[in-house]
Amino acid sequence: MDAGKSGNIRVLMFPWLAHGHISPFLELAKKLSKRNFQIYLCSTPVNLHPLKEKLARLNFPLIQLVDLHLPPLPDLPPHYQTTKGLPHHLLGTLENALDMASPTFANIFTRINPDLLICDIFQPWATSLAVSLNIPTVHFVTFGAISNPVELKGFKKTGVALPNISGGSDDQNGSESLSLRDRIVQCLKQSSDIMLIKSFREIEAKYIDNLSILTKKKIVPVGPLVQEPGEEDERAEITEWLNKKDPSSVVYVSFGTEYYLSKEEREELAHGLLLSQVSFIWVLRFPHGEKINVKDALPEGFAEMVGEGGLIVEDWAPQKKILEHACIGGFVSHCGWGSVIESMRFGVPIIGMPMLYDQPLNAKLVGEVGVGLEIKRGKNNRKIEREEVARVIKQVLVEKGGENVRRRARELSECILGKKDREVDQVADELVKLCGINHSQVW
Numbered sequence: 001m002d003a004g005k006s007g008n009i010r011v012l013m014f015p016w017l018a019h020g021h022i023s024p025f026l027e028l029a030k031k032l033s034k035r036n037f038q039i040y041l042c043s044t045p046v047n048l049h050p051l052k053e054k055l056a057r058l059n060f061p062l063i064q065l066v067d068l069h070l071p072p073l074p075d076l077p078p079h080y081q082t083t084k085g086l087p088h089h090l091l092g093t094l095e096n097a098l099d100m101a102s103p104t105f106a107n108i109f110t111r112i113n114p115d116l117l118i119c120d121i122f123q124p125w126a127t128s129l130a131v132s133l134n135i136p137t138v139h140f141v142t143f144g145a146i147s148n149p150v151e152l153k154g155f156k157k158t159g160v161a162l163p164n165i166s167g168g169s170d171d172q173n174g175s176e177s178l179s180l181r182d183r184i185v186q187c188l189k190q191s192s193d194i195m196l197i198k199s200f201r202e203i204e205a206k207y208i209d210n211l212s213i214l215t216k217k218k219i220v221p222v223g224p225l226v227q228e229p230g231e232e233d234e235r236a237e238i239t240e241w242l243n244k245k246d247p248s249s250v251v252y253v254s255f256g257t258e259y260y261l262s263k264e265e266r267e268e269l270a271h272g273l274l275l276s277q278v279s280f281i282w283v284l285r286f287p288h289g290e291k292i293n294v295k296d297a298l299p300e301g302f303a304e305m306v307g308e309g310g311l312i313v314e315d316w317a318p319q320k321k322i323l324e325h326a327c328i329g330g331f332v333s334h335c336g337w338g339s340v341i342e343s344m345r346f347g348v349p350i351i352g353m354p355m356l357y358d359q360p361l362n363a364k365l366v367g368e369v370g371v372g373l374e375i376k377r378g379k380n381n382r383k384i385e386r387e388e389v390a391r392v393i394k395q396v397l398v399e400k401g402g403e404n405v406r407r408r409a410r411e412l413s414e415c416i417l418g419k420k421d422r423e424v425d426q427v428a429d430e431l432v433k434l435c436g437i438n439h440s441q442v443w
């Protein structure tokens with residue numbers, strides 16, 4: 001970096017191709033651009049297209065979206081170049097396709113000539129490129145410190161598979177691409193001494209400190225970074241249904257953008273919702289090309305039994321808008337990190353139903369912070385059971401026993417609101433120091 005340079009620091013941001021990663025990068029880009037950082041956000045066209053329209057409506061002149069075209073692969077057409085809606089068996093293919101795009105990324109990098117690269121921890125070749133050009137790299141971890149990257153073995157302890165996104169196994173059984181753990185370790189070894197994380201000390205202080213010791217880096221929390229619901233998220237039919245419900249009387253059910261319930265899980269969840277007698281709004285999603293119609297996807301006569309007591313939303317729902325609504329009293333969630341933080345921001349207690357990756361650890365954190373309870377799986381078969389689903393929903397939303405959780409969720413939401421953007425100011429300071437440029441920032 002050129003210490004003599006002044007003006008706006010130019011940041012190239014390069015998240016992994018997942019909605020749950022791109023959203024936090026975009027929110028950080030918005031906040032840094034308001035502090036005069038020039039941001040270039042790089043991803044595949046299918047990931048950037050919905051952002052183009054949104055950013056055009058909002059006022060972020062210092063954010064530029066940069067298309068990265070992956071090499072054409074027979075089973076990975078352009079609309080599959082994202083994890084959103086991608087059939088699970090293609091995750092490794094997507095990871096390999098991104099690796100194959102490293103020369104294209106190198107051309108983008110040299111054309112933009114950034115002062116700083118903010119990158120995910122799955123693309124070590126991007127970090128290597130920056131190091132070779134003497135440009136500092138900062139990694140931005142979009143999941144919690146509790147599931148910190150260095151202790152990936154923790155995922156095994158919780159009995160869930162690692163994301164097989166690298167095509168190879170985590171045990172590096174000679175697969176042609178790097179294992180997830182190797183990607184992360186290589187990234188951490190090459191990057192600068194600070195690492196950003198989408199978290200905050202009020203919920204993760206001990207895990208953030210532990211991560212700093214493990215990685216020997218200064219861990220800089222960026223705060224909750226929750227996108228405030230905009231008018232564009234309005235879905236009149238959903239708002240109309242919610243407006244008819246009493247305060248805190250409805251449970252919202254969603255499993256993020258990458259997990260799809262099995263038939264058996266849908267059955268148990270559906271019957272659990274019926275048994276709970278709590279009104280619900282349930283986002284029902286299927287991978288591209290595997291969509292089932294709602295009538296066949298749910299138990300026989302479910303719609304008739306539920307009547308106005310439940311609303312099924314297919315494919316996509318305005319999650320922040322729903323969580324913000326006064327009638328929502330709980331969130332049955334897979335505990336993806338983005339959903340956990342959003343539920344905390346809007347003060348909605350979580351009924352954890354973790355599935356994969358970091359989600360069991362996120363569910364553990366939710367319990368430790370006191371803003372939710374976890375649906376325990378069957379002792380022998382670790383399966384979801386309808387009676388347990390109903391028990392936890394009723395406890396969190398209705399019963400006296402859930403009062404502490406409901407109160408703690410409200411308290412944490414007020415704490416988050418009171419923080420404003422304190423963490424982002426510190427992030428901006430750290431990046432200016434790292435780049436050694438007289439950055440003209442006013443905030």
Ligand SMILES: C[C@@H]1O[C@H](OP(=O)(O)OP(=O)(O)OC[C@H]2O[C@@H](n3ccc(=O)[nH]c3=O)[C@H](O)[C@@H]2O)[C@H](O)[C@H](O)[C@H]1O
Nearest residue numbers: 020142143256257258283316317319336337338339357
């Ligand atoms: C970091 C990684 O993100 C992954 O993303 P995933 O999409 O599964 O879940 P979230 O992180 O909750 O992210 C999901 C995001 O999609 C939004 N949404 C989802 C469904 C919908 O119908 N409408 C919406 O607006 C939601 O508001 C959230 O922002 C995995 O969790 C993984 O565990 C986590 O470590």
